[in-house]
Amino acid sequence: MHASKIVVSEKLDAIAGFWEPGIIAELNGQKVMLAKLLGEFVWHHHEHEDELFYVLSGKLTLEFRDRTEVLGPGEMLVVPRGVEHRPVAREEVHLMLFEPASTINTGNVENGKTVRDPPRI
């Protein structure tokens, strides 16, 4: 539990790799994470968790089975539980995520991008 301030840009500097989220805050059973993205993620959904994507820099494409949304800096989207989605970063994207502490990044899929226990950064 943080009671002192968190400088998001400094926390971003602490993330080395793409698709390797780090936790910057936890509250009310939720976690706030930062991630750097480049390339294509995997199609997945989260059975019980809604997931908030908030773009800090770059352009994030969120693909759904029936449409695509492109988010720029200062834009967010909540993917409701159960909805299949695939994040795609055609350029480097810096992202803030807000979701339950229990959420696993690849949801119902397990693959090389699965991170079960993101570090606290």
Added chain:
Amino acid sequence: MHASKIVVSEKLDAIAGFWEPGIIAELNGQKVMLAKLLGEFVWHHHEHEDELFYVLSGKLTLEFRDRTEVLGPGEMLVVPRGVEHRPVAREEVHLMLFEPASTINTGNVENGKTVRDPPRI
């Protein structure tokens, strides 16, 4: 529940008054709110809710009984449940808040700044 993108700057334009938060997203029993602040709020705490302050523009002073934190754009702080605090905006501040849907802005205090049912904006 939003499944389309939310442009934070547009939502800020929809807020007319200071200390009048508006809800831009709800997920997992939590709400995401925006607020414009100017001046001094009231000392209060939240009995059961941690509260995340994320500054979008301006400088937000968060006073605690034993110290003060000043947050600029891109900086955040989680005030743990039970901890007395007072937000002070010596200049106009635009703020994002993450907290449980049940949270009332003035916590244990009821006064002219209490907003029991913030609008969805």
